[in-house]
Amino acid sequence: MNAFLAELGKQLVTRWTATLVVSGGLFAGAVVLAQVLGHRNAVNLRMLRVWLDMVSADPTSERGTTVLIAAAGFLLGAAAAGLMSGATGLLVEWSWGLTGAAPLAGWLARSRQRRWEKAEAEVAAAERALLADTTDPVLRERTRMAILRREAICLVPAERPTWIGDRLHASDVRVHSSYSIDLVTVWPRLWLILPEAVRGELTAVQDRCTSAARLAGWGLLYVVLGMFWWPALVIGLVVLLVSRHRARLAVGVYTDLVESAVDMYGRRLAAHLGLACPGRLTAEIGAEITAILRKDDVLRPLRPVVSV
Template sequence: MNAFLTELGKNLAGRWAAALAVPAAVFVAVTVVAVVLGPAHALDFALLRTRVTTVSTGPALVWAAAGFLAATTLAGLAVTALGGVVTAAWGAPGTGPGRPFTALRRRRWRRAAAKADTAVEAVLADRENRRAKAEARRSVLRRDAISEIEPDAPTWAGDRLRAVAVRVRRGTGLDLTTTWPRLWLVLPDAVRTEVTTVQDRCASAARTPVWGLAYLAVGAYWWPALVPGLGLLLVSRRRIRRSVGVYADLVEAAVDLHGRDVADRLGFELAGPLTPEVGEQVTEALRKRA
């Protein structure tokens, strides 16, 4: 157990350094520069060099280094916590505070779905019309860019993950929420490692808009910080979509390839692939209803 905890500590330290320490240190450095220069001397690097030199020797350097490390740690912890809020928002229901956003996304999706249906009908009426095929393909992509299924969550990420659960339920009869903890225990180590890696990417992507807003907050005082702030906000949407999309595909693939193993471990005899009928029985067995 001691060896395990030691190795886990090493892994956590490495992940902290890779995922948080560097961006936190950069943010703190930018904040320090903002405070030192101020809005009146935003790009006066000669002044910055002069003021840095005054604390580069003697006890002042030690205190400055200690303060910088403490600020870096606090910034990393704060952004991690706020990134968790972003991740939690992905699973928020389409009711309560999320109702207006869900309603807006649903209206957009229904309009896009109607156009996609019309475009597909045009292809069915004239299968040789290449222009109609291209338009149908674009219409379907525009609809799926909003959501692969009719939206029922305030965020794209929430509906992307929900779409996986819906497809798994339809194709195998398994309830993903109930089955996943058991499935995780029978997954090969290589698969679990890949899933964990992608989960870390999702967490990193969730922190991107938080860093962007933090830089914008500094930019309200020192305008050069607006540049990285706006840049991070612009790339955050793409990062979140890409990482959540990969995670959703990986979860679905894990169920497709190893969902049958859960049924086997529970004693269900399968002569072939996992069917929805057997999957529903597995779900009922896992729920352990009284």
């Protein structure tokens, strides 16, 4: 137990150092630069050297108490910035689930929907041309590229204001279309019977999603700081672009793993619920699974349940 607690303490210190001290320290340093330089002298290194000389020449800077207070204030500021980035990251993750009910979210959702419908029309036109001459390699490549452009927007008709929101929604739609399974209802029960290795992979990808959202939180904080020191705005925009790329990769992998878990272990869940599933998982069995786990008869098909 002592060894376990010691290792746990090391892990906590490492995570605290990585998430608060390093990233928070960089942000705290940027805040100091914004206070000292401002917009007009944003990249004036000479002015920064003059300020550092003034601080070092101050008699109070040689006192140990002053140094300790300054170091404590810097660490507290770094920790506060880390907590703010975490809270902002939670808001970013919350925004992934927006449905388009709000005015701005609705405008974004309709814009994505129009893009998807345009891409769908291009796919339909390419497929009609390919049906006229199925041996033409140019038409086959044109059809393939049209499908890829449509799927780059969303795998199903777009409805959400963001790509990530649509990708998460697409998994629910695809699982329900294939198996009549309500993924929101079934997933917690399916999670309980997944092998440890599968749950480990899913947890690791979830951590990457959270990390990407926290990185977006840092980017937003730098953008706000850019109101007082314009280099922070540049840093914030770059960080937001990186976080967007990471979030898309992580969410794409996560949704693929979720759909794969349903494909591979849906029959095991049916067996645990006492349903006969000798072959592949069908929509009828999926509807029975959903009805049992929802604890109602709304989705239960009109046929007797065969116990294993």
